[in-house]
Amino acid sequence: MMLELAGVHAHYGAIHALHGVDLSVQVGEVVTLIGANGAGKSTLMMSIFGQPRASGGRIVFDGEDITRLATHDIARRGIALVPEGRRIFQRMTVLENLQMGAVLGEEANFAVDLKRMYALFPILEERSQQRAGTLSGGEQQMLAIARALMCRPQLLLLDEPSLGLAPLYIKKIFQIVRELNREHGMTILLVEQNAHHALRVAHRGYVLQHGQIVLAGTGRELLENPEVHAAYLEGGHAARAT
Amino acid sequence: MNTLVIARQPTSPAERLRDAAATALIALLLGIPMIGLTTVDQGGVLRVASRWPALLAFVAACFAGRLLLRYASDLLRARRLARETAAEATTGARPAAGGALLTGIGWAALAVALLLPIVFSDNRYVVDTATTVLIYVMLGWGLNVVVGLAGLLDLGYVAFYAVGAYTYGLLSTQLGWGFWQALPVAGAMAAAFGIILGWPTLRLRGDYLAIVTLGFGEIIRVILVNWTEMSGGPNGITSIPRPSFFGLPFKPPGDAPTFASFFGLDYSPNQRLIFLYYLILGLALLTNLFVSRMRRLPAGRAWEAMREDEIACKAMGINARNVKLSAFAIGAMLGGFAGVFFAARQGFISPESFTFNESAIILAIVVLGGMGSQLGVVLASLVLVLLPELGRDFAEYRMLLFGAAMILIMIWKPGGILAHREPTLRHRRPGDGR
Numbered sequence: 001m002m003l004e005l006a007g008v009h010a011h012y013g014a015i016h017a018l019h020g021v022d023l024s025v026q027v028g029e030v031v032t033l034i035g036a037n038g039a040g041k042s043t044l045m046m047s048i049f050g051q052p053r054a055s056g057g058r059i060v061f062d063g064e065d066i067t068r069l070a071t072h073d074i075a076r077r078g079i080a081l082v083p084e085g086r087r088i089f090q091r092m093t094v095l096e097n098l099q100m101g102a103v104l105g106e107e108a109n110f111a112v113d114l115k116r117m118y119a120l121f122p123i124l125e126e127r128s129q130q131r132a133g134t135l136s137g138g139e140q141q142m143l144a145i146a147r148a149l150m151c152r153p154q155l156l157l158l159d160e161p162s163l164g165l166a167p168l169y170i171k172k173i174f175q176i177v178r179e180l181n182r183e184h185g186m187t188i189l190l191v192e193q194n195a196h197h198a199l200r201v202a203h204r205g206y207v208l209q210h211g212q213i214v215l216a217g218t219g220r221e222l223l224e225n226p227e228v229h230a231a232y233l234e235g236g237h238a239a240r241a242t
Numbered sequence: 243m244n245t246l247v248i249a250r251q252p253t254s255p256a257e258r259l260r261d262a263a264a265t266a267l268i269a270l271l272l273g274i275p276m277i278g279l280t281t282v283d284q285g286g287v288l289r290v291a292s293r294w295p296a297l298l299a300f301v302a303a304c305f306a307g308r309l310l311l312r313y314a315s316d317l318l319r320a321r322r323l324a325r326e327t328a329a330e331a332t333t334g335a336r337p338a339a340g341g342a343l344l345t346g347i348g349w350a351a352l353a354v355a356l357l358l359p360i361v362f363s364d365n366r367y368v369v370d371t372a373t374t375v376l377i378y379v380m381l382g383w384g385l386n387v388v389v390g391l392a393g394l395l396d397l398g399y400v401a402f403y404a405v406g407a408y409t410y411g412l413l414s415t416q417l418g419w420g421f422w423q424a425l426p427v428a429g430a431m432a433a434a435f436g437i438i439l440g441w442p443t444l445r446l447r448g449d450y451l452a453i454v455t456l457g458f459g460e461i462i463r464v465i466l467v468n469w470t471e472m473s474g475g476p477n478g479i480t481s482i483p484r485p486s487f488f489g490l491p492f493k494p495p496g497d498a499p500t501f502a503s504f505f506g507l508d509y510s511p512n513q514r515l516i517f518l519y520y521l522i523l524g525l526a527l528l529t530n531l532f533v534s535r536m537r538r539l540p541a542g543r544a545w546e547a548m549r550e551d552e553i554a555c556k557a558m559g560i561n562a563r564n565v566k567l568s569a570f571a572i573g574a575m576l577g578g579f580a581g582v583f584f585a586a587r588q589g590f591i592s593p594e595s596f597t598f599n600e601s602a603i604i605l606a607i608v609v610l611g612g613m614g615s616q617l618g619v620v621l622a623s624l625v626l627v628l629l630p631e632l633g634r635d636f637a638e639y640r641m642l643l644f645g646a647a648m649i650l651i652m653i654w655k656p657g658g659i660l661a662h663r664e665p666t667l668r669h670r671r672p673g674d675g676r
Contacts, residue, residue: 049557075559083557089550093665100547103540104559129665151559179340 001050001153002027002062002187003079009041009056010047019211020057025155025189030121030181032190032198032219034232035099039189042084044208045159049081062154076104080153084160084191086144090133094124095141097132101150112159117146120176126174138169139180145176149186156180158221162197170194174201186197199223251314262309269304273297273472291491301520317580341664348617356521359516366515373519373587375627377580377593380526382607382619383533384576389605390614391537392569393549395452398439398459399604400443402574404466404596411479412472421485425582432578433571436463440570444563447552459601479591484588487517512656518587525583530616536572538666545569548612612658621659625651 002075003025010018012241017040019156030114035041047054050071053238057182059067073111080101089097098117118125121142127135132143141161158177162170174197180186181201192198199219207215217227222228253261278297281288355376362368381403388396409428413419419427434567439458443451452531466473473479484492492514501517536542544565547555556562585591607626611618629647635639649658 025595038533051553051556070561072559072561075557081557083554087551087554089547089554091550091663092546092665095667096543096665098558099540099667100543101554101558131663147558177258 001025002029003189005048005057005061006060006232007057008044008047008054008059010052011055012016012043016055017052017211018047020147020162021211021213023206023213025240027187028181028185029158029204030177030188030190030202032205033208033224034192034198034205034228036193037193039196039208040211041193041208042159043156044083045084045189045191045213047155048079063215065068075094075151077086078154079158080148080151081158082141082144082148082159083199084163085138086140088132088140088147089137092132093129094135094143095128097147098124098150101147103150113150113152117149120149120179138165138172141165141169141173142176145173149180156186156188158188160190160193161189162194170197174198177201182234191242195228196223199228217235218220236240246425249298253312258312258316261312262305266305269301270297274301277559287402299498305575317399330590341597344617344660344662351617351620352527353598357578359519360396363516364512366449366512369519371627371631373515373522375525375623376519376522377437377584377587378604378607378623378627380522380580380583381577381604381609382623383526383616384573384580385604385608386573386614386616386619387533387545387576387612388569388573389608391542392545392566392573393571394453394566395448396476396570396573397452397456398462398607399440399455399573399577399603400596400598400601401462402435402577402592403575403581403600404462404585405432405435406480406578407585407591407595408466408581409578410582410585410660411482414483415479415481420483421582421586425579428576429575433575434582435578436570436572436574437567439565439574444566456598459598463596466596473593476548476593478590478594479585480590481592482585483590484514484523484589485518492517510643522583522587525579529579533576534616537649541565541568558646578639582663606648608659611625611657612655612662614663615660618660619637625659 001024003023003088005021005023005080007020007022009016009020013198021044021046022038023031023033033041037071040228043052046052048059048066050066050069054067057067058065061074061079062076064077066077069077088154089100092100098114099110102113105113123139124143124146132140135143145158161173161177165173177188178201181188184236190202199222205217205219205222207222208215215222215225217225223233248285276296278293279291279302282289282291291672335630355372358372359369362547379401384402384653386397388394388399392579406428409431410419410421413424413427414421439455443454446454466477487501488491489502490499492502493500495503495507500509501513502508507513533542537546544560545568546557547558547560548562548565548569552562554563584595588595603626607619607622610625613622625647629644630640633643638641655661
């Protein structure tokens with residue numbers, strides 16, 4: 001078991017955002033968490049990182065309880081985050097962004113990892129000296145993913161990577177998720193509103209509603225579940241054509 | 243995008259002529275009753291007289307003026323457009339060009355700084371003012387670490403300047419320490435105060451942080467005013483020893499060897515001024531070197547990343563607390579060094595030198611210069627120190643001029659005089675090693 005959440009609660013001030021969430025991610029899996037706006041998806045993701053800290057329950061990563069660890073210590077255990085809204089370092093160059101992603105890594109690995117990222121995202125090599133804030137949304141998302149991968153994480157958390165992107169980039173992002181998992185064996189926890197794409201790429205999925213897991217199953221099961229279909233996949237038909 | 247560009251394209255000469263002709267026609271129609279015809283009093287009888295040449299001149303002036311106006315506005319628009327396209331095209335190879343120019347300017351400025359006291363060796367006023375500029379350059383570079391790089395708005399920076407100055411003042415007058423002995427101690431002292439300020443404010447950002455730092459600056463000043471036994475209160479500390487040239491004092495010839503007698507020179511009070519100038523120049527250059535090296539290290543780059551996005555930094559495993567504290571401590575240390583120099587140069591310090599006004603000026607230097615830009619700080623210091631000096635002729639309108647200049651700079655260059663940011667990492671070919 002790579003990551004396990006047991007009865008996790010979280011609060012934003014007085015707002016009780018998560019009501020006892022149980023969730024697990026096995027080594028080598030892509031697990032997706034879908035849900036409507038405000039269901040608590042991003043809160044769940046961030047509370048794994050201690051932002052906000054879980055107010056109840058336990059978060060175990062690789063056999064270690066990380067519930068009370070500081071955010072940077074959690075990252076140092078080998079979890080990387082591609083945050084919602086990308087949060088790249090706008091005024092720094094693409095190369096500097098990637099370097100920041102590698103602060104934890106071995107100095108000696110930097111050149112190799114950089115080459116790997118450039119192979120995965122050729123556009124980043126082209127733009128390496130450009131200010132990250134001048135990239136297009138899709139390119140910024142690629143940069144955010146590459147930056148997260150620079151520290152050679154064991155587990156990658158992706159928070160709404162398709163948000164606000166053009167359809168072509170959405171497709172590309174999910175291709176990359178698949179490739180990272182299938183070819184590089186990366187374990188991924190993916191939070192998405194784009195349920196159709198997310199469930200197709202995931203081994204397993206969870207549906208979050210009002211801060212609680214209401215459904216869980218394999219990606220295929222959830223895709224075929226009539227409730228999921230009605231709630232999250234209507235309007236996903238257009239996407240299916242891709 | 244395309245339609246936008248077409249719409250903004252300058253008008254053709256024919257269009258401009260047509261436009262000017264239309265203006266001339268309107269001028270003619272308006273001008274006939276207003277200029278062309280006039281009444282003249284002729285022996286008690288009002289008669290209408292004509293002034294056709296004047297009307298002609300008026301219409302011609304309108305025609306030419308309109309033509310010129312359109313031409314000028316088109317020119318401005320074309321230039322703005324060219325600048326925008328250039329900014330859009332800033333990809334891959336481009337940033338290096340701006341950087342090279344700035345590096346050139348930087349070296350030229352250094353050459354001027356080195357030669358200045360030689361050229362103006364008997365002009366006290368110039369050397370003295372240049373020394374003041376350099377103090378502000380150094381303070382600006384120090385505050386730049388905190389505000390420009392780490393993005394922590396500090397309105398009480400003068401506190402560290404004061405800590406450095408008083409540490410040297412006390413160490414030298416009470417314990418007889420020399421300038422060079424006291425310098426590192428005062429720097430460490432200021433850094434410690436930086437951490438004292440940084441620790442409780444770790445969770446604060448933006449305006450909230452600004453308020454706390456503002457208060458901190460005032461606390462230090464109020465302590466200096468009121469703790470009379472320690473600081474001498476409002477009277478300050480007097481007769482602080484001046485720095486010596488490796489043990490050789492700058493004094494009129496006496497029993498002990500002095501700087502002038504040792505080098506076989508005639509004594510001149512300007513020698514000390516010039517020495518002080520080179521001293522602050524050296525300190526400032528060391529500061530610059532130190533800060534630009536720091537920027538290229540992961541620890542320093544983390545300052546900038548922290549400014550950009552704190553949460554992303556933490557998620558990358560960066561300890562936000564250490565990064566912020568190091569920025570506060572290093573910024574404070576540099577301010578402390580400048581304070582030591584200030585005390586040594588003035589020979590007298592009092593709380594009056596360390597008011598909020600000073601903090602505001604240092605912050606203005608950083609902001610006007612362009613946050614994070616080292617060369618920008620130099621230019622802004624020049625402007626902010628020289629402007630009030632040059633404006634002495636304007637007497638009480640001096641500060642008005644000063645304020646207006648600051649506003650104009652911010653309108654003209656909202657990102658500061660030099661908003662260009664030099665990348666800290668260049669692309670290396672794979673296999674270069676790292």
